[in-house]
Amino acid sequence: MITSAAPPLTPQDFASDQEIRWCPGCGDYAILASMKKVLPTLGIPPHKTVFVSGIGCSSRFPYYVSTYGIHSIHGRAPAIATGLKASRPDLSVWVITGDGDGLSIGGNHLIHAIRRNVNINIILFNNRIYGLTKGQYSPTSPIGKVTKSTPMGAIDNPLYPLSIAVACEGTFVARSVDTNTKHLAATLQRAAAHQGVSFVEVMQNCSVFNDGAWNYAKDRETKADNLLELEHGQPLIFGQEKNKGIRLNGMEPEVVEIGKDCGVEELLIHNEQAKSPTLAYLLSxxxxxxxxxxxxxxxxxxxxxxxxxxxxxxxxFAKEKSGEGDLDSLLGEGETWTVA
Structure with missing residues (x-):
């Protein structure tokens, strides 16, 4: 019997028929577009893919991809994804969350999913604001941020998602930018290929309530001096002219000018495969x-x-040792009694 191979997957295979309802200019559009480009390259069909989200603008994501999806409750997406992956290890499971959803009420669930190294992909959209509830400060908002809930400026010390993920011994920790679609797609592909938990923070713009929060990392005139693009095995070099680097001065990192302050050989070398999380935490x-x-x-x-x-x-192992088990017997054994 001759069977024909299934045709290759395309972005259209993952395109939902739902109307996309994000504000004009929202960075979520770029992330969704990158995800739709990446999914077909993974070779995993839509019916074997699940997106789990919590609450927030980012959490509309499951509606906009033609896969299985769960739009769950506030902050609980990592817990639901853990249960799903544990019962169906054959599925490709993605968690879509935001800085408010994942780091406030969901912070506890997030850190435990990371420390357990569940084989799921966690994508955290960080716009440093609560967008869905109309502009309150979030756990990643900087000190002094004036919002509807902090009219005199935020006084909370902000959380840094990368630092949290590394401190939880995350086995894959990365970051990208919503508008850098080539870099974002490559980062998502690597996250999907990783066996174990992958955590990706995306610098994402909220065009209505926190427009320009990441301008220093996006503006063509400044981003080369404000972003450090990591490459395994390579020295930490950045700048418009690629003439700046980072070295250690004792235990402290410092920015230096190559050729003036030091040579390339004195710069820190990136090692993403280091067993110790020390370097990754320093970078975070x-x-x-x-x-x-x-x-x-x-x-x-x-x-x-x-x-x-x-x-x-x-x-x-428990089944081999004790058999399949019987729920009724389990509930009825031991010290039980009947009330007449």
Missing amino acids: QLRHEYGFPEPIGVLRDIQAPQYELELNRQVE
């Missing part, structure tokens, strides 16, 4: 407000035991 702490370029690309990519595989091994 480079901040624009401290005079450093901010990293984009893959900070860390290592292998470690996957939660759902270990869990299912234990389940199979």
Whole structure:
């Protein structure tokens, strides 16, 4: 019997018939477009792909891709995705969340999904504001940010998503920019290929309530001096003329001018495969407000035991040792009694 091979997947295979309802100029459009380009390249059909989201503008995402999807409750997408992956390891599971959804009420679920190394892909849209609820400050809003809920300026110390992911021993931690579609697509592809949890922060613009929050990382005139594009095995070099770098001065990183302050050989070399998270954490702490370029690309990519595989091994071992089990017997055994 001769069978013909299935035709290759295309972006149209993942295109939903739903009207996309984001504000004009929202960075979510660019992220969605990049995702639709990446999904066909993975070779995983739509019926084997699931998007799980929480609450927020980003969480409309499952409606706009023609796959299985769960639009869940505020902050709980990582927990739901963990249960789904544990029961169906054959599925490709993506979590779509935002800085408000994932780092406020969902912060606890996010850190535990990362530390467990569940084989899911977590994409966090960071626009540094609550967009769906109309412009309150979020866990990533900078100190002094004036919003509807902080009319005299935010006084909370902001969270830094990359630092949280690395501190939780995330096995794949990366960052990209919504409008840098080539870089974003490459980052999403690498996240999907990783075996274990992948965490990707996307610098994303909210054109209505926090327009221009990432201008320093997007403007053509300034981005080369404000972004550090990471490349495994290469020195940390940046700048319009590629004449700046980062080296260690004792335990502290510092920006230097190549050829004036030092040679290339003195610069830090990026190693995304380092077992220790020390370098990745250092990179996650480079901040624009401290005079450093901010990293984009893959900070860390290592292998470690996957939660759902270990869990299912234990389940199979228990079945081999004790049999399939019976729920009624389990509920009725031990110290039970009947009330007449």
